[in-house]
Amino acid sequence: MSTTDQRRSRRLQRALRWLYDYLDVLLPIVLAFSVGLIDFTSDLVPEDARFGFTMAVLGIMAIASFKDRSAHGKTVEDAVTRSVHPLEEQVERTARSLEDNALIRTVRPDEMYDVHRRARQDTTQWQFKGGTGSHIRPVTLPELVQAARERRSRLTVHIEIIDPGSTESCQEYSRFRQSFSPPGSGSPWTLDRTRKGSYATVLAAFWHLNRLPTLDISVHTTTRVSALRYDLSDRYLILTQDDPTRENFLIERESLLYKYFEIELHQSRNHAPRIDFSGATELSDYPTADEARTFFDAVGKPLPSYSDSEVSEIIELALNGVDPYRR
Template identity: 35%
Template structure:
């Protein structure tokens, strides 16, 4: 009995909320019961009475079903109107918004893909490997930096040797500090010393005199290599301002280094960063004081340039060596030009 009462309590709220459906269901059950009851129960005219009861109950059921349908339709009308006038009316605007979001996502994905191709190099070994990959099969190289020590030691001779092996044209653009500008040379030397007073991987400390000799050496190396490879198109620009970065750009990638020999950044060709740095290097080179490399055949340089050849070369191109330089200084410039020490290599013995 208790279970029956509990079941009635559970059903009662639903029946009250759906009275018409509940009544129709109850009548349908009654009709079903009447239909299977024997005619004798209703007396002599049991068949007629039974038919009348079933017909009446059926009409009531149909009326209740119709009432339920009309009520449901009345409830759905506001919802349909809201959907038609609201959501559907806003559909074109929302579709346009979705297209804008899709365009934004596509652009963001492309930007992220480009950024993924800019990575940090965290060791000398990684920097050396990246330079080797940049030199591989390249037809051009652009450099902008201080004095071009690594350029003379590795990049220039390696690129020229690779081009000569397959008789390939090679274009090189170099922008370095103007050695005749004492102010910028002193500023660069002070900056390098402020980072470290100890000798670097070349075994030397940075002084104004060293800055000037390194820049003179880069100019001399450019002429020396130009005279020895006819398919080399090389240019040197002298800058009156210093930079704390060094850019090396080949046909395949850009490498940007700083004074820390264990830190650098690289970007592949075709990325946003690569293309903009390429433009920057071109414009900067055009504004630099140009060294007349077209005069390379005016002063032939031997495999081991003599003092007279070196001095005569710098006089003819309008970048004379300081009058204070003696024979040892000129030899030092020639040594740095053709036997530069790799700044990313192991320090010399005893340093």
């Protein structure tokens, strides 16, 4: 085929395509013009023929309308499809949010004893981050060790507390606790109380390690004061505040917040020095003041110039503390 013939063929194709695209417009125009012409020649064309022409025009217009609606419908369908996907994603996010909210509940101060007891049931691990460990030391750790001994199972415990060797951090924590202690709440929080509490938690951790071969325990000390206490078991994360008048939070394992805080606790321990127990010798069932001093020297946390009675106070806190949540 010559170049001229190819050009003619392309022109013919364009003309046919144009005619196809606009046929539904041209036909009504032609028929309408024809009907108008018939009105001027009504004597020449029978009534039935004029009616047929009119119906043909209406039919062509109806076809054009359907065609336009079809095209519009496809456009709408595409728009709806594009809108549905973000909507489905939003519904899914909302559902996840509602589900997550159902896994988080507030806990009144008078419920904390039962909440901790539930969290300890059948758990194989416990992670704590807080001040001096005034609950994990006398309650959580002994209860977990006893349960693991009865089950003959492994137990992993990670503890992060205020560094008793840092006077500045202990002083800052005692001031923080004082600001939330209501009048007449008992023994005031002082530098001495904070320091002895942290020392007692370190001693308690090693004492239990001597008595449970399957216990994997680590104690990390930090100079950063945390406004919250974290207790994490296999099933729950308990977030508590140092203000005894405020509600606390119980977060179940299936919640995203549980996973986020689990990572946060791990990262926090990575930046808090771990106490090395490897150089310490085994403690007796009820250590003496000299044993305690030797222990703290061995782990790199020497005691200040405490008297024997003050060291005995630390030992008593380590082994016979009081549950602060007990009713």
